Amino acid sequence: MFDKSTWIKLPRNVVVGHGVVDELGETISDLHLTGEPLIITSPTPNELAGGLVRAQVPESATIIVEEASFESIERVIETAQAQAADYLIGLGGGKPIDIAKMAADEINCGLVSLPTAASHDGIVSGRSSIPEGDSRHSVAADPPLAVVADTEIMAKAPWELTTAGCADIISNYTAVQDWRLAKRLKNVEYSEYAGALSEMTAEMLVDNADSIKPNLEESAWIVVKALVSSGVAMSIAGSSRPASGAEHLISHQLDRIAPGQALHGHQVGVASIITEYLHNGDGGQWRAIRDALKSIDAPTTAAEIGISDDDLLEALTTAHEIRDRYTILGNGVSLDAAYETAAVTGVIDRQ
Numbered sequence: 001m002f003d004k005s006t007w008i009k010l011p012r013n014v015v016v017g018h019g020v021v022d023e024l025g026e027t028i029s030d031l032h033l034t035g036e037p038l039i040i041t042s043p044t045p046n047e048l049a050g051g052l053v054r055a056q057v058p059e060s061a062t063i064i065v066e067e068a069s070f071e072s073i074e075r076v077i078e079t080a081q082a083q084a085a086d087y088l089i090g091l092g093g094g095k096p097i098d099i100a101k102m103a104a105d106e107i108n109c110g111l112v113s114l115p116t117a118a119s120h121d122g123i124v125s126g127r128s129s130i131p132e133g134d135s136r137h138s139v140a141a142d143p144p145l146a147v148v149a150d151t152e153i154m155a156k157a158p159w160e161l162t163t164a165g166c167a168d169i170i171s172n173y174t175a176v177q178d179w180r181l182a183k184r185l186k187n188v189e190y191s192e193y194a195g196a197l198s199e200m201t202a203e204m205l206v207d208n209a210d211s212i213k214p215n216l217e218e219s220a221w222i223v224v225k226a227l228v229s230s231g232v233a234m235s236i237a238g239s240s241r242p243a244s245g246a247e248h249l250i251s252h253q254l255d256r257i258a259p260g261q262a263l264h265g266h267q268v269g270v271a272s273i274i275t276e277y278l279h280n281g282d283g284g285q286w287r288a289i290r291d292a293l294k295s296i297d298a299p300t301t302a303a304e305i306g307i308s309d310d311d312l313l314e315a316l317t318t319a320h321e322i323r324d325r326y327t328i329l330g331n332g333v334s335l336d337a338a339y340e341t342a343a344v345t346g347v348i349d350r351q
């Protein structure tokens, strides 16, 4: 069956490189954005780059958000409307960028995004993902008009933020398997292009793992390119399916059960070892995924991400409830099966 129409929304300008934060003003002019922006950021990115951003834009207010929540989005929307902001600037990691993306979409204004860490693949995606009560609100939202990714800033960020971005990309392997499974069992719409791009992105990152090292700006480059590519796959799909399967459901549950323990990318990486095992058993690629994560210094066990065995097992047995997205978790994994899978793969120690 052919789609009657397909909308693929992508950023117009993606500027990546050393010191490109200084090109923010030029990027804004190139987009013909005029007037006064509202800057949405979080504490650390604001300290690191808020001044550089404010120096290049006209009079602007700044909102500092502490958590990804609908309350934060409301605050941004109210401030933007009260100040008649002409466009938004999202500065930081995934949290402020997703908040800014959803707020910009809601008030129908442009967004320029300045990621300060290569920690997640929402940098260019047309998705915004916010926890809501016991579930996760992951919705289509216009992608940023422009992304200005300064590899100098990103390379100086703590190394674990970069390894989290790598793990978010490595999790594409299992996300695409879940997507194909859902196509076979539930006839969900599947895009060959988006699936192939997502898998190729993970493949290229793993092939380049030897060049991904701390304090090496080239590493930030490699990872940002992968994050952009993965975000484009999501935009082609019109869904986060290419980059978010059962491993993301487990991570979203961990965010509820053990909030603030670990970075998003690290959680999805550890969870993808488990979901690869669930897909393909011992003969599958779970060791290859674990080794790829290890090769870029990403965690591979629950203990390494500060999650107790009990919390991990609770997340694994309840993750299928968080969202209407069919995956290898099906209608739920039993506690026995969850324990066996986590123990066989070394994610938890066998008691």
Ligand SMILES: NC(=O)C1=CN([C@@H]2O[C@H](COP(=O)(O)OP(=O)(O)OC[C@H]3O[C@@H](n4cnc5c(N)ncnc54)[C@H](OP(=O)(O)O)[C@@H]3O)[C@@H](O)[C@H]2O)C=CC1
Binding pocket: 042, 043, 044, 045, 048, 068, 092, 093, 094, 095, 096, 098, 116, 117, 119, 120, 121, 122, 123, 125, 126, 127, 128, 129, 130, 153, 154, 156, 157, 158, 161, 164, 168, 234, 240, 263, 264, 265
């Ligand atoms: N929309 C999409 O398609 C996607 C969305 N996501 C979402 O993104 C979020 C995960 O992104 P992530 O970046 O891990 O989350 P955060 O924005 O919470 O950033 C993680 C941490 O890094 C800090 N930080 C950011 N930049 C720097 C820097 N340069 N130097 C030092 N510290 C820095 C932040 O500081 P501070 O504490 O001050 O904020 C925060 O403590 C999740 O909410 C996830 O759901 C993930 C993938 C795709």
Ligand SMILES: O=C(CO)COP(=O)(O)O
Binding pocket: 121, 122, 127, 128, 129, 136, 138, 168, 240, 243, 244, 248, 249
């Ligand atoms: O994190 C994501 C992709 O890496 C976004 O996926 P979700 O739709 O599960 O929030």
Ligand SMILES: [Zn+2]
Binding pocket: 120, 121, 168, 243, 244, 248, 264, 265, 268
């Ligand atoms: Zn992710």
